Amino acid sequence: MQVSVAELTKTFRSRHEEVRALDRVTLTTPAQRILTLLGPSGCGKTTLLRSIAGLENPDSGEITVGDDVVWSKARGIAFPPERRGLGMVFQSYAIWPHMTVFDNVAYPLRLRKVARHEVTRRVKGVLDMVQLGGLENRPATKLSGGQQQRVALARALVAEPKVILFDEPLSNLDAKLRESTRQELRGFIMSLGLSSVYVTHDRVEALAISDEVAVMHRGAIVERGTPTELYFQSDNPFVVDFVGRANFVQAKVVSHEGDGFALVDTRLGRLKAAAPAGIAPQEEVTMYFRAESVELVRSGSGGETNEFDGRVKASLFTGEAYEVRVDANGEEVLAKLGLADRVTEGDQVRLRVRPEWCRVLRTQS
Amino acid sequence: MNARAWVRGAVPPRTLLVAVLILVVASLTVGPVVMLLLGSFSRGLGALRTFTLDKYIAVYSDPSLPRVLLNTLIFTFGSALFSTVLGTFLAYLSVRTNIPLKRAFSVLPLIPMMFPHVLFAAAWIILLNPTNGILNMWLRGLLGMSWGPLNIYSLGGMIFLEGLLDLPVTFMVISPALYSFDISLEEASRVSGASNARTLWKITLPMLRPAVLAAFMLAVIRSLAAFAVPQMVGIPGRIQVLTTYVYRVISVGWSPDYGRAAALGVIVLVSAISLVLLYRYLTSASERFVTVTGKGFRPTVANLGRLRYVFSGIVLVLFCVLIVIPALTLGYMSFLPYTVMPGSRALSLFSLANWQGVFQDRIAIRSIGNTALLAVGGATIGVVLSVFIAYVLVRIKGRATSLLDSLVFLSYSFPGLIIGVGFMWFLIRTPIYGTLWALLVAYIGTYLPYGVRPLTSAFIQVHHDLEDASRVCGAGFLGTLRRITVPLIAPGVLSAWVLMAAMFVRELSVSAVLARPGSEVLSVQIMRYAYDGLWGKVSALGILMIGLSASLVILASFVKGRLSSVK
CATH class of the missing domain: 2.40.50.100 (RNA polymerase II/Efflux pump adaptor protein, barrel-sandwich hybrid domain)
Structure with a gap:
């Protein structure tokens, strides 16, 4: 499943300044691959990801998920986030503190009116996969950072979304855990054959986890390629300097x-x-x-x-x-x-x- | 995802929500202010179209006004100073020293929030009035005097009572500042060779200056708006301040002159609003003194040695002055026909006459019902409104939102009695005038920040990712509100409700203006009993009032328990 973005523009206006977060961005994600949006903070990568999720409304342009146009300014189409059928892992994990691990992960299934025993089966399955089996009834607040990260991943995976979005999912983990989780996360995504859009400002993480990397700068994609292409064969001074x-x-x-x-x-x-x-x-x-x-x-x-x-x-x-x-x-x-x-x-x-x-x-x- | 696309309508619901909230809050806050202003230039209620300066001339040429202004100045600054010094002292003791029972003492300064001001004043009048105050009679016997020796009906007495009642305000501003104080600033001073005391004097207190100043400003605003103490204590002592002066204009004589009241009120309101703006400016400037780092470290505690028992003795005395003595006095007095020293004679006079009297008084009974209704209904409506306002303030940024913020903040400056006069003008032509609805509207308009404040901090603690995650998972805006946001802010909602309900139970100054036959409330009825010198009935009805407050708190904690057990 692919996500296509065409001519997406978004400007943030505050009292003091005007920031062009997205400047006519056009992009198609590869199916069943991990595409990473890499760039310094303020380059627009998170705005692009949140626009795909429906959490941000661009000023103009079009977004397509699979065959469905989910956002089009010109055609007046605006699907809210809950109708885009995506999964997302947040930087802060966004684990709901008033629910147990099980309830957190079961949430998307319950909203989709999945039968009770089916919910139990699928939640257990995905929790086993992320190695949290047995912690179902733990209050979500009683988890370590790494465990919360896994709950967030399990919740994004459980409803088997067409596309899964990652917003700096590893940046709150300590350095060592980040490295091992990186490997593991890529393993999960590849084995499930998911299409992913991954946002990070960490060049090492981007190179390690991605099939393709799109480098963003000042609201635009300046170069796109495989990690090795970007690292060794880039012809863009900004990219050369930023990725290494x-x-x-x-x-x-x-x-x-x-x-x-x-x-x-x-x-x-x-x-x-x-x-x-x-x-x-x-x-x-x-x-x-x-x-x-x-x-x-x-x-x-x-x-x-x-x-x-x-x-x-x-x-x-x-x-x-x-x-x-x-x-x-x-x-x-x-x-x-x-x-x-x-x-x-x-x-x-x-x-x-x-x-x-x-x-x-x-x-x- | 099916073929049904979501086409954006003409007006997004969020914009609509903000517009409606601004309209509602503006009519609750700007409405009475504008009407007060218009009223001050008109000949009387219902004669708005005739412009006149008569009322201003009448009010400001009154030869007694300079005396009133002077009294107001002394009373306001005196009680603010007293309250700030005491608040700083208690905050320092409870946060930064090792006095025994520290935790209990950190709750102590908050007691006046729960104790109705009118009752606090009544209890101390019963104890310290110059004719037959119980404490005075006891002191006379001790010292062999025939008069006095203490007189609560004085500026000193007023400052003493109001200062104590403003304690929660000053304490609550200063103690968080002490909690978040960066200890390394003090440690640097110690390492440089300064003693503990010198560090306190040279580093800690100067660093706290913004917080202390903010506390003082708030206390000034509160005492300027104070009505219970000036009315109960000042009037018998013939000491008028601005609020009681305005009240006299509308409550004494054949035809209350709301135009003159408005002309006076405008000045009080203008000074209150300027003070609040000044306060806002000062506190925003004080953020440059960044002492709050947000890290959860424990403040170091100074060892007071033996001295700590002396200090806890002082705190214990204060505890008695704030709650034990007034509560015991009211309980004792409610069984007596007139003030008698405790002893065998008092025992022989004990009777249930006051209680019977209260329960046979139809107005008193009605006022209990009205107050309960206003507290429960007003707090519920107020909290629902506050939930929406706080949500918008925290989640939606923009020019419209900061307008809403300013509108809410406006009511923070409202002296109840003055804004009561404003609501009088505002509501006089509406069918709800003279009904409980008028009180309800005025209560919510005046006490809105009490609901918005705790809810704003509750919403801030709910990271917006938590809501976004729910949307991406497939829940709609309302579904997210119901399943994620509301459960997470439920404790905040409950404390806002309790705070508002408690404010409404003890509410006096707005009610004093707006309560009419049929819409009497408890505090006004207590004030009437006190005016007639019926201290026994004051006590009995006062205890019922405290009981009402307490049962609301118990109800709320019961709901809280249910909330946390249901998953």
């Missing part, structure tokens, strides 16, 4: 090799980098490579492709890697080196970035 840590380097094109690569001159020396077709020699461009793409060259052979020398300015040990700042001919390079590549401040080092990890941006950032 990148080194941006000013460069001048020497020649285009024709095989999708170009030679460019930078302060790091002459580098080979993936480049879009149609860039001309002498063009001023920006190229980037990720901190993770930088390798330490041990045996100093010299003159190899895409190698450069530098002096370590600072080295931070983060547990999983060394975050190193290197001064290379006046250009500051951030490198994330593996635990085997320990360097300390003041070291002279030789670094390499493979051509396929370097990318020329057509537009200057």
Whole structure:
């Protein structure tokens, strides 16, 4: 089941300012996949999700769930949230404190007038699935954060909605629990073959959980793709910067090799980098490579492709890697080196970035 | 989802709701104010179209007015000061020290909310009137005097009583500020080398200044509006303040002059509204002194050592002054024909005559029924209205909502007696004038914040995600209200109901203006008994009044119990 959004616009007006939360957003979600809306706070991702749910009324545009138009300003169609047949997991979980776990999860079924024994069977089934079996009669307030999160998920799943919406569902969990829940959540969604729209501002979470990611900025979708496409092949400076840590380097094109690569001159020396077709020699461009793409060259052979020398300015040990700042001919390079590549401040080092990890941006950032 | 699409109608229901609420609240609050203003420029009730300044000239050229204004000033600021000092002291003791029975003492300052002011004044008159006050007679015997020595019928006596009665207001503003006080500010002072006492004086109290000032302002507003104490205590002592002066204009003489009352009332109302606006400005400015962090930490407690027994002794005395002595006095007095010192002579005079007298008094019986009806009906209607208002205030943002907020806030400044005169003008041409309905409308208009306030905080605690989740799950707007919102705010609804009902049982100042033959209420009847010096009957009827209050509270807690047992 797909959700389509066409030309959706929404402006919030307060006394002091006007915020364009959605700026003619058009989007179709993939069926039985997880699409994540990723962006900084205030980019409009939550407004888009809440508009799909029917909790927010856009100023113009159209929203379609499956074959049904649920919102159309022009045609005067406005389905209230309860008639859109969706499931939703809220950031605050929104577990009703005056009900038990069972009552919370049974709520959507009871509203759909499902027979009593059927309600019991399905609630038990979904609670078992999220590993809350046996807690049916617990008051919802007597649950840990992780358990509340599971109740919220169970409640969203129980009525077998066509599409399920997630509004930063993991942001209230502590870091460790968040990582394990992430894996588990993706497992549930995939095994049930659900179509999901997932909102988060956490880039790692977005990359880990999604089949596709749409990056939003100032009320518009700036780029959409699979996590690896976005991470390594984006041509949008905002996306490159937002989804990870990148080194941006000013460069001048020497020649285009024709095989999708170009030679460019930078302060790091002459580098080979993936480049879009149609860039001309002498063009001023920006190229980037990720901190993770930088390798330490041990045996100093010299003159190899895409190698450069530098002096370590600072080295931070983060547990999983060394975050190193290197001064290379006046250009500051951030490198994330593996635990085997320990360097300390003041070291002279030789670094390499493979051509396929370097990318020329057509537009200057 | 079927083919039936939901087409948006011309007016969304939310907009309609806001419009209706603004209309209702505006007529309840702006209505009487406007009519008071119009009335002050007219020749008399029912002669609205003739513009005249006569009433203003008559009122403000009265040679006794300067004296009244001076009395009002002394009384208002005196009792506000007394109440603020006492409230700060008690709040500090109950929040930040280790005095014994702390928890019990933190409820103590709230007692005057439940004790009808008119009875509190009556009890202390019985004890301290200069002729035959029980305490005075006892002191005379002790000191060998023939007169006095204490006289409640004085400005000092009025300030003493009103200050105590305003205690809930000051205490309730100051103690939360103390609770949420960021202790690290004090700890920084201690670490820098200051003693406990010096830290209190140099850091804590200055930091509390906004809260103390806010409490003082509220107490000023309350004492300016006060009627029970000035009427019961001030009038026998020939000390008039603005409210009693206005009351005299409408209650004494052949034809009560509501035009003059209105002309006077306008001034009182204008000062009250300016005070409330000033208060609002001050409290919003005080938020810059961010001391409230919202984290649930426990305040550190100062160890008072031996001194704590002295302080709890003081608190214990206060407890007696606030509730034990007045209650015992009323109980004792209700069996006596006139004030007698406790002893064998009193015992021989004991009789049920006062109680029989009250139960044979048709007006007294009717006033009990009327008050019960007004309390239950008024609180129910008031709370239903407040639920909608609070919902709109919390959930719907916009210009219309802030207008509604201001309208509700307006009635926060209403001195009951003055707004009673406004309602008089407002309702005189309507068929409900002179009926219980008039009182009901005026009660709700005057005491609306008592319902809206607790319900607003109840709604704030219900995160809107809880409602959104229900909508996404398939419940409609009304279904969500019924299944999610209302059950979650039920405790708030109940406390708002109790608060309003309690206010309506003891209501005096609005009723004093609007009660007519047939629509008498308890407090007005008690005031009449007191005027005639029938202290025994005052006591008996007063005890019935307290019983009515208590039974409403019990009823509410019974409903609360039922609510929590039904799932």
